[in-house]
Amino acid sequence: MSSDWDASTTADATEPSGALLEVDGLAAGYDTGQVLFDVDLAIEEGELVSLLGRNGAGKTTTMHAIMGADEPAVLGGDIRYRGESIVDWQSHRRANRGIAIVPEKRRCFPRLSVVENVRLAINHAQNPLGLDEALAFFPELDDMRGKEARNMSGGEQQMLAIARALAANPDLMLLDEPFEGLAPYIVRRIEDIVADINAEQGITVFFVEQNVAAALAIADRHYVLDEGHIVDEVTSDRIREDEEFRQRYLGV
Amino acid sequence: MNTTELTREDLATVSPAWWAAALVAVVLLAVTFAVEPGLFIDQAIGGLVYGMVLVLVTLGLSLILGLMGIVNFAHGAFFMLGAYLSYSVVVTLGLPFWAALILAPLAVGVVGVVLEITVLRYLYGSDPIVSLLATFGLTMMIEEVIRAYWGTAPLEISRPSVLTRGTDLGVTTVPTYRLFLVGVAVLTIVAVYLLISRTDFGLTVRAGVQDGEMTEFVGVNLPVRFTAMFFLGAALAGFAGVLYSAETGMRTTMGETFVILAFVVVVVGGIGSLFGSVVSGILIGVSAYLTPVVLSALAEVTNQPWLALQIRDLVPYLVMILILLYRPRGLFGEEGFLE
Incomplete structure (x- = not known):
């Protein structure tokens, strides 16, 4: 895994324009109306980037569009992964190519056990981790291998959702509100893990967050989404210093 | 779909009233057995055969409903098609019954796949009433x-001689074919259970039932599995059709009768629960055959001849009403797809 990472960073160095994920003029929406209007993003290999914005700004819609969910419908623009347009691909194909998602509300399979949740991801990834390797990130999961997800706490389910995504050994991991509804000490635990996934595993991480403090704690670069438009691309320092900006777009 | 642990949990929640009802049922059955042991065993096995056929038909219906949300009314037509195809294999092609047992279900499975690709694929995610209407149309066709x-006109085939003999069970002699049918059905049910609970295919199907989109997100090509499930469901219905019609013959009304009963079995067992379908199919089959015998024994014991009602065809619906009054989601149902 680390050798893959070295190889890909070397390749990147020779091709400066080779962002891992590029979203270009993306417009998307549901039957009820258009949500995204002109979203441009570029995430380089190895980065840890957040997408910030108020409730209803279109953050989850962006994640689902990148993952290729049936909804939202993509109305225009392009999504490129390693330079290749994936906008017409079904989501399982995107997953097979190395994009994993920890979705909003975790969405562990409620009536599958811990092992079955993780094994499903392992069975359908091209270059997965072993079961023990994936569970080793979370010793508490290792102690409840046979437990069904529906009988687990929110924090445990979040760990399982992350373990399931990690098990596929992805190149790009999308996380949708990974800290939502978790106790503060679990939030810190998950922060550490997300930072680790990026720094130690070399996985590029793109995450959506309403909890600005948690986003600032782990990412350096942030996109700010407002009413379906990317309004800015900012550093953590800018968000910390510019109170007017914080209030206007993030409501904090 | 229940795992074995869950069913144990479910059983633990059964109330004392159920145990009391079960006790009454056991007493009635014991009395009947004492009065007419031969008829009792005959009808119990008849009910078991009927129940097993119902289970085989229902398994596919239940899997297709659970995975794809399709209310497949055409399932009865698959059952009937299996029966008639077995007639062609045996009578027209002159092949042995054993060949029909394999070839007819495969052919029905292929028909199922064609219908899935050409029609049903476009109905996923739509209102259940849409798929019900569409599959009703397919049924007519x-x-x-x-x-x-x-x-x-009713048709029939001759069974292999090994299976036309009787087997002596002491109090009565039952046709060997009936025991064969029950044995084959049990093996088939166990095979389907193992497929769903122990294989990667089964894991993806179970995950797909719980959250189809997330299953795609982890890299599973779910549409291919939908088609495979449709093949399996249709083939199982066809297989049941061959097994059933070899004993009773082929009739053009058999599809309609069985699809309605299969829906009764699904509802009684609980939508989405394979284990529930198995229990409910056997329960309905056996109670349909034994209730008239119990009533006639009661009539004899109490000297009230009016009690000997011939209500076999009514029993499945009575069972459904009773069960739904107490468990609106069926015996092992967790959440209703149609709620």
Whole structure:
């Protein structure tokens, strides 16, 4: 895994324009109306980037569009992964190519056990981790291998959702509100893990967050989404210093 | 779909009233057995055969409903098509019954795949009433094709001689074919259970039932599995059709009768629960055959001849009403797809 990472960073160095994920003029929406209007993003290999914005700004819609969910419908623009347009691909194909998602509300399979949740991801990834390797990130999961997800706490389910995504050994991991509804000490635990996934595993991480403090704690670069438009691309320092900006777009 | 642990949990929640009802049922059955042991065993096995056929038909219906949200009314037509195809294999092609047992279900499975690709694929995610109407239309088409090709007169095939003999059970002699049918059905049910609970295919299907989109997100090509499930469901219905019609013959009304009973079995067992379908199919089959015997024994014991009602065809619906009054989601149902 680390050798893959070295190889890909070397390749990147020779091709400066080779962002891992590029979203270009993306417009998307549901039957009820258009949500995204002109979203441009570029995430380089190895980065840890957040997408910030108020409730209803279109953050989850962006994640689902990148993952290729049936909804939202993509109305225009392009999504490129390693330079290749994936906008017409079904989501399982995107997953097979190395994009994993920890979705909003975790969405562990409620009536599958811990092992079955993780094994499903392992069975359908091209270059997965072993079961023990994936569970080793979370010793508490290792102690409840046979437990069904529906009988687990929110924090445990979040760990399982992350373990399931990690098990596929992805190149790009999308996380949708990974800290939502978790106790503060679990939030810190998950922060550490997300930072680790990026720094130690070399996985590029793109995450959506309403909890600005948690986003600032782990990412350096942030996109700010407002009413379906990317309004800015900012550093953590800018968000910390510019109170007017914080209030206007993030409501904090 | 229940794992074994869950069913144990479910059983633990059964109330004392149920145990009391079960006790009454056991007493009634014991009395009946004492009065007419031969008839009792005969009818119990008849009910078991009927129940097993119902289970085989229902398994596919239940899997398709659970995975794809399709209310497949055409399932009865698959059952009937299996029966008529077995007639062609045995009578027209002159092949042995054993060949029909394999070939007819495969052919029905292929028909199922064709229908899935050409029609049902476009209905996923739509309102259940849409799939019900569409598959009702398919049912009409399949039934008319059967009437046009095989005619409306009842048909029958001869079974292999090994299976036409009787087996002596002491109090009565039952046709060996009935025991064969029960044995084959049990093996088939166990095979389906293992497929769903122990294989990667089964894991993806179970995940797909719980959250189809997330299953795609982890890299599973779910549409291919939908088609495979449709093949399996249709083939199981066809297989049941061959097994059943070898004993009773082929009739153009058999599809309609069985699909309605299969829906009763699904509802009684609990939508989405394979284990529930198995229990409910056997329960309905056996109670349909034994209730008239119990009533006639009661009539004899109490000297009230009016009690000996012939209500076999009514029993499945009575069972459904009773169960739904106490458990609106069925015996092992977790959440209703149609709620």
